[in-house]
Amino acid sequence: MKHLVNQWENIVQLVQNIGGEGYLYVDSVATEDEIVMTERKLDVKLPLSLKEALLGVSKAVDVCWEFPDELIVPKPYKDNSFGKLQWNLHELEVLCDERGQKRLLIHHVGNGDLITIDVADDQPDGEVYYWYEDESTEYLLAKNVAHFLNNLTTLCLIGLEVEQVELFLSSEGLCADNPLALKWIKWFWSLGKKPVIDYSTTGDILRLITHLGEIRPKQMMHLTQMDRSEVKKELLTSSLLENGWHRALLLGELFGSEIREWVLSLWEGVDENLLKERSYLTAKCLPIHIGLPLVIKFVEGQHMTGYEAFHHLSYFRANDVIQWMTNYATLPFEGWDKLFAASGPTWEDLTQWLTSDEKRHMFIAINAIGALVSFRERICFADRLAYGEKPFTIRNLPNSLQVAKFFEEFKQTGRGRNRYHYIDAFLHLLTSMR
Template identity: 30%
Template sequence: MPMQQRMEMWFQAWNSLMQDMERQGARVWPLIIDPPALLDEIEAREKSLGISFPPTIRKILQEGSRQVQINWSLPSRALDPFSLSGDLGWSLDAFEWPYFGVDEECEDDKRYLSFHVGGNGDMLLIDLSTDAEDPPVYSWGHETGEFLLLGKSFTEFVERVTELGCIGAESWNYEALACEDGLDVEGQVAQEWKEWLQAFRTLTLDEAVQDFEKLVVFAKMHGAEDERIQAAFAQYDWEQVLHVWVKHIEQETTSSNLLPWCQLIVKTVGKKAESWVLSLWESEHCERLGSSLRAYVTAVCLPEEEGLQRVIAEMDEVVARKECLLGYAANSHLHHFRAREVILWMEPHVAYPIEGWDDLFAVSRPQWLDLIRWLDGNEAQRQIALSAWGKMLANGESPAGEADWQEIHRLLDVAYEKAILRKEKERVDRIRSALETTMY
């Protein structure tokens, strides 16, 4: 097949892929397919490298495109069993002799020519040692230093990686799909991935609402933030829906996927999942999700007072064991409640570092009385209150109730005078500046 015709087919496949991914809610970057390179541009690059490009590479640059870039990533809420993303490209200017991380000259330094670098530093390389018109392609992992054959020729690599949705260019994207002949597009993993990707590209909500199994697949791919998805699940018995999600949680082997499963329960079952959440507090089930995720579903699915009492009691146990309670941990367990009672509980427990504590204060619906009390408290409380107030102002939020502005400005003056670090003074200055432009 003539190279120009082959590349037109690639261009069509890439355009179709990116249009589908964008329509289905994936994050996509602008598809770059530049015009062909001029002959004198190619020769100038060859001269700077001290080589002549293999004939097929030269033909692709001269008859196809001097630069191609394809990037996509799935939404964070997508339960993708493969965790792959899209990254394929080349550029006339990107052809470089690779550096493999050794100071002395390496025998591979002039064997391989890099044509694309992944976001983590892994490289896609053509192997010049074969003197082939269409050279093999390898991936090089910057952490392992290992070379992985991706295609016995450049065109074979592009054909196969295009069939796989332009996955790459970090080595881990290819590992489960590589064999001794390069990327395997017919094996079990490849077939499962291609089926999953095809479903993601084509399955619509209108189609999914007609069939429960398809609706489950759609929600696994897109989450259930959309009210239309929630309404579609409301057509079915909530116990049936909960059973599906709980079964997936029990079978899940990747800890990072547990949050999306919990989010699906929260959005499609909500407070009807109360009994299941209570079971998580029983000793034989308490370790499955971990305490932070258990706190999340507790905040949403149990009555607020009961849920908050359970999580605060858990935090008190940490303190009673004389373990260090950091703000990050407290925030991860309590911020979902968005309850002022959390601020009252925090007060005797906060300490440096303030990170996490300030976020928790800001989302816990503070009143002006709380802010004044903390500004007039110990040093950690004051800095937490100032940081939290700054976060609220940045979000267009303010404490509830009536503000005693005379006392607030006095406390800001005191905070500035007592500030030792520059960042502490800057924190006060940012609040003063924001107040000058805020109507209160």
């Protein structure tokens, strides 16, 4: 079995070479005395091929690998983006199933299930099983440890969660020579022969964004270097990008006013699944004097809550939204506070709303202070695309002494006292920015 270690090294090295993570630890081999002591402690005879592995390979092994998350794994194998195998002579345990049959636990699977070996008295080299944590189900993995390790290694040390092994199971356990297994093995080893992340076409990049579930700066950079007409065509017509929000962000960021007429056409009908996307594109691609009235009319017509309105009007980052909110925003404040914070409030806006006789204005404004602090900590690339690079702040701020004086006087009124921690956090932020 010593040849297994060389194969594990090759597997880990390949994954590391393509930008993934890999780790291999192989302890010294076990001694006969250690085997005897373990058998006495557990009151079982260790299976023959397990002893062969302990005496010939190592008494403790820990090997794992994980592909870079940019790598798109073929669909049949989508769960096989990582692999892991462990055993340790000194951590072996004996369990009993509901029939009282003894099982030797050799590996804890990441999802809580177990890899066990049958250690019944009449099984000198017992079968290896995948055993559900609740003991309700089991799958045969191999007729003994030797077959288990050889087939698992041939399969490039696939992970041992049930979703990862079930593709390769037969009535005799793990199978490394059925068509699915052979295709997997060929694909895995081909990774060392070509670039694993393909940025050669717009379609490749859109597929990668769908795979990742997010837009990242690197993919955006590559799209800006592609033929613009091709990118626009793919984004407008292709189904490769499954997430409508991602499609809208890319169109708005890459093309802006160039797609003005197309964005206007979105208002000729109603796609209930793309309402937020339409509002974002309207803010990004149309002049504000055209786009903002369209979205405000839609928000009013739908009688939206604060949270709903936020997801349609916040992309404008326009102070005109606050002026509209003066009459329209209501309690509860949730959502309206974030919209106030996102819409370029001035110091005059903030102080007027905080000192307003209308309770709704005061509650929205004081909670908007907390939202401003939260927005300042925004780091998600997609959010920066949605809201732009303009910082979330209060415009026309006086000097810090005047700001502190105003808030001290405001606190003395006792209004909104359970939100004063937002004021303190905002003052701390101002101090740190000086």
